[in-house]
Structures are given as structure tokens and as C-alpha cells.
Amino acid sequence: MASYHGNPHSEPAKMEQIITEFFAKSLHIILESRSPYVSSRNYSGEQVLSSPSPSPSSSSSSSSSFRPRDKWFNLALRDCPAALENIDFWRQSNLEPMIVDVILVQTPLNFSPKRGPARNSSSGKDRHFYGSDTDEFGSEAKSEKIIERWILQYESKKSAGGGSSTSSSSGSSSKRSGNTSSHALYKKSILLLRSLYATIRLLPAYKLFRDLISSAQIRLYNLGHRVSSFVEPFTRREEADMQKFVFTPVETSCGRLCLSVLYRSSVLDLSSEPSTPISPQFIQEYVGSPMAEPLKRFPSGPISQSSPSSSSPFGRRHSWSYDIYRESPSSANPSPSPTYSEAPIHRLPPSSLPRHLHDDTSSVVAHVKNPSYDEYWPSPMFSPSPSPSPPTNVTGVSHMPKAILRYSSMPSLPNKQPRFDQLTVPKELFTLSKDEPGNMLGVKPSSNSSLSFQDDSEFSGAFVLDDEDDTTDPGSRQGSFDLACGPHTSFPVKKSQDAAVGALVHMLKKATPLHQEISVVHHMQEDTTATTSSNLALSKTTADAFEELRLYREMKDSLLKQGKKNIPQA
Amino acid sequence: MNCEVCQLKELDIEHFEIREVLRCILHTVLFHRALGLVRPKDIDLELFEITYVQCGDVELERKIDEKIDQFIDRVEKHPNKKNQICLSFYEVKNKQATWFTNKVERLYWEQWYINLNVAQHPKGISGKSYSSKVVVDPGAESRSARRAALETSLRDVLFQIIRFVNEKKDHIPPIPNLEGVSFPYEITISSSSDSAFGMDMLKRMLQTGHPTMLS
Structure with a gap:
């Protein structure tokens, strides 16, 4: 049977071990079919339609050995x-109840693969970070909703405290035959x-889960989850929408093992959304991001590592690289840090933020609560108004140049002046977004999906390893993660919808000297104090743009001169 | 030893749905009774938005498909309305007195009755194709409504199985081995007219010895 068999330990110890493992297994079962990241189903062709003769090997997907x-x-x-x-965190909690909330996050861009759970739940204070209230930043067209709440608990008969179940059970179990x-x-x-x-x-x-993991279609929702040890009660109205399924408790000599689920039966209404007006807009945006274009621009950049391999079947997985990019600024780019501090972070202690951001498993919910995070999303929905940017916006809009810089693996540059090399990006954006979404999707996956694909194998590899010794080492995981997503090929770009931008872009498009690649490259090589402030360009008027253009010209000239001086030396 | 019996809710199905529905139900029950080490396999039904779980045992799959073939065969030969499939779990006990006759006694501890009401197609039997053709005719709407109703009913049956499994746990014998499908089982088909139905059951009970008589 299992490892408790032949265990010299006492009966209560065995029972406690079984209960602990029961919690772990339950959590595993729940998240395995609710957390879209490791989809058990497309793991290796596991998803077999009911066919007369499924392949014999399909039953043992990853390994034939147990x-x-x-x-x-x-x-x-x-x-x-x-x-x-999550179970690591729970194991330390002395058979506390385990509540797993499955959260439906609806947003056009929230593609966080939700590989990781609410990491924050590993420490008590952080758990508060996740509220079920979704309207804190009500302007965001994003909603989250708890659609399932799984409650696992061990009710000890004798003692009040769950932690003392061992001692309490030792007495009672002796009455029974070993x-x-x-x-x-x-x-x-x-x-x-x-x-x-x-x-x-x-x-x-x-x-929802099945659609998320199986279709190549871009979904406007995602599933998140949160594991904690206390119940955040539903409102009466919420509860009215929920149905309950109670599994018959397993009685033991010293208590009972209870499992129940509250679930929303109307979940399906929400899933039929891919046709909302947001979606074409999003696709344009998505595609217009410099993901594809920098390939042309900096062909020798790190992106070239990503093989231009298989594309379309992995459409859905693009989201993963999106997620990667949402995470990456924190580690790769020091400049965003001011944003974090000035962002209206609620409830989350600043000290825990960096960890959260570095954490590749940070949850959807976290993003919802953290606007500074959102700024890295290429969402038109979250874009600030096109009017002149408020101070907090500076870093928010400035990731376009950051993206460029990242492609050229340059260190991040402080905000100084707008530069022409950054302004070329909007130009590309513009031209790209004119294309058919389909075409664009065709372009993008060449860099992106292959990446995700690599991620997949890398991840599984890493986690298989983790499984072997059953440890959870965030560090090593992070490592493999970084390895997997090494070349930061894509970075979301936010496009202002202001018409002025369009005009500017048009102008820049005509300004041929500006995107001579050689000058761009010079920039990148020469100037480490460059800028990340194309955001200015995005929010200014045409007159401003002209002025900037002039500045750029001057700058370019001077840099070209510098470059000429330096090249012979190099 | 007592034998728990679960009569599953009757389903009104059409001929082409037999295979999927039966697979879904039989595998779901067997998954709950395969208490050995299994690596579960998710199967999406083609006709319905339902995913069920198999225990990933190829031999079991083959056996089930075999029985379903038999069942379909019976339905075609005897187009009567009542069709029943019984999935029984038993323990094997050697009868002391008659061991030399190689007679083993089956102690049934659980029986699942799957009740299907196979509709008679006016067009006759449409063969084995169970693809959901989208036919543009006035009946299409009612057909999809019927399909949705059947999906709901099938889901109900699956929940009925789960509830039963949850509520009745004490009658299950000790897990005999670590193989996936741990308990011996049999699948029997009773496709007979209403009148003969009871007789058939009685005969079967006499042959196998009804568990309640033995307990």
C-alpha cells in the first residue's frame, strides 16, 4: 500500500501522516485541474478524445514508473x-484547515499562466493581500470572482486545537485495535x-480550465487560485450564487476528515466572452508590440537564440512569455523600483513586494492589486489617459525603450531625454498594427511560442527534479525559470490611443534617417546613460514631437560623431 | 457481507449515443473501484461537454468496449425498450465442499445497474457512426435540446455514482492487490422484454447465488 505500511510508528502518527498526505493529495488534485500552467492534459497527448482504441502508452505520460x-x-x-x-506551506501549519479558492479573473490581457499559487500565502501577513473585493481599482476592466471554494479540514473530536491532534488521538486510538x-x-x-x-x-x-489549456484561442479570462487556512466569508449574495457539494466525511477514531466545495454554477456564462469588442483591440496591441520587430532590428541580439520553430499550435501559450515579461523588469531592470514605492500599494508590506515580483509564481490576484505591476502589461485597458502623463506614469509608459534595450541586452538606462531610437518603435508599432491580426499572430509566435515551448520542457524538467526529492526550492526553480526564458524576446508595449501619437508616428515614419540601424546600434553601444522615456513622446502633441525630433537629430549627429571616433579604437 | 445495489437513473438515449454514455458510466464506476495504483486518464466525451476519468488500464478498456459491443448488438437484435447493464463487484471464495469441482463462489458486494432507454430511430439504425451531424432541418433544434437534456441527465448519473461511492464505504472488502483494477468485476447485459426481465434476473441470481442469500 503506501509508505505508512510497516511504519514502526504509532497508530496516531500513521493516521496523522495519512491525513497530512490526504491534504497534500487533495490540493494536488484540485490545482492540477484548475491551475492552467501545468496542464495535465496537454502534458503529452494525454487528452484523448474518447476513441475506440486509445493508445496504450497514454496512460503513462511522463514516466512509466511511479x-x-x-x-x-x-x-x-x-x-x-x-x-x-502550497503544500509546503501547509505542512507547517499543524493540520489547519485548507481553503482553496479558485478565482476567475476576467481581463483581456491577464494571461498569467498561474503556475504559481498565491505564494504570499506562505506567510500569514501576506495572505491579506488577496481580497475577494475586486473593485479597488474599479476603473480597470478586470474582474475576479471566486468560482470555487474547496474546504478541507480535519475536525478533531477531542481537542479544540488542530495542532494537538496527535496527542489527543493517542489516547483514544488505543481503544481500537491497532x-x-x-x-x-x-x-x-x-x-x-x-x-x-x-x-x-x-x-x-x-x-474553463479545459478551454484555457486546450485551445489556441486567446481567452479573456484566466484562473487563479489562493490557498489559505482561513475562510474569508462570502457575502450573502455571493453565497446565494454558490452551490455546495459535500463529500461524506471520513470518520476516524479521533476526528473526521471533511471535504466540501462551494461552486458557482453559472460560471459558463462568463466563459463565452472571446467575442467581446475588446479582443480585436487587444490582438492588435499584442501583435504590434515590438516582439516581432526587434528581431529584424537587432538580428544579432539574444533573441536569435530562440529558434523560429513551431508556431500556431501553441497559440495559447504565448501568454506565458507575457507573464515572463511582466516579471522580468523587477529582476532585469532596476529602474522600475521607484514605481513600486510610489504606486498605491494597499495592504502589501513593501518589503514583501520585491520577493513577490521576483517570484515567478506570483498570482493573478497579485497583479490585480498592484497597479505598478499592471503598468507592464500591454493593455490598452490599463493605459492611463492619453493626456499628459502624471508623474507616476513615467516609468509606466516607458517600457517601450526598455524593451528595446532589453533586446540589445543593454543595461537599463535612466530617464533622460527621448531618443530617436526609441521613437522608431512607435513607428513599427504603427505599421504592424495595420496588418491583419492573423498575420501578426503569424509573425509573433516565431519568437514567442518557441520560447514558451522551451519553457514547457524546461519547467517540467526542473519540476520533475523537484518531485524526485519532493522539495520545493524557490531558488532552483527560479534558476531554471530564468534559464528557460533567458532571451527576453518579447516585451509588452503600451500604445497610447491618442491621435497625436498617430501623427507623430506618421512623421517619424517619414523621417528616414532616424531609423538607420547603424545609428541605433551606436546608441546602444555607446551610451549607457540613455533614456527610457519615450513615454513623453507618446503623450505629447505634434509640436512637441517636432521639437523632440529636432533634439534627436542633434543627438544623433553628436553620437554619430562620437561613434566614428570610437569605432576605430574598438 | 452485504451487497450494496445502486440503480442509476434511467437515461433516454439514441442508438449512436450508447457507446459514449456507457463508456462514461462504466469507467466512472470502475475508476472509483480501482483502488490499486492507477494513473488516471481524462477523457472528453465527443457528444457531450463532459469529462470523465478512466483508470488508464488498457485491458479494462478493452473489456468494457467488448461489453458495449455486445450491448449494442443486443439492442439491434431485440429492439425492446428496457435495457440494463449490470456492473458487479465480487470476491472469490472457494467453496470448501466443492473445491474439487473447481466451483468458485462469487460473493457480490456491490452492483450497479445502468438503465438505458434506447430510442428507436424512425430511420432505422444509423450504424456505428456517432458523429454529431449538424443537419439543417426543423428537428435540429429539438434535437439539440434533447442532447442538452441528456447531457444534464448523464451528469446527474455521474454525480449519483459519486454520491453513492461517498456514502457507502463500509462494505468494500480489503484491497486485495496493488494493481489498478483491484477487485474482480463482471459486466452483464440484460436486454429483454419487460416481462422476461424479472425472469432473467431470477435466473442469474440462481446461477450465481444472490449475495444477500449468502450473507
């Missing part, structure tokens, strides 16, 4: 890093987990 963890409850599951990380109770508990736990496994696939949210 790992020790698989043997618990005789149920072999696929890797789910989200579950692994092994039978733990055997019975184990068998019933197996049954309960089988039920959970089947049930979770029948609930409405599963369809």
Missing part, C-alpha cells in the same frame, strides 16, 4: 508545482480522493 508520491492513495498524478509549493483504524482511514481516503478526482472534472469550472 514515484513515491504517486503511491500515496494509489493515485499517480502529474506534476503540479503550484500544489507542491492497525485497523489507520487501514480503514487509508482506504476511505483513497475512495474520497477518487471521488474528488472525478467530481472536479464535472464541475463547471473545469470547462
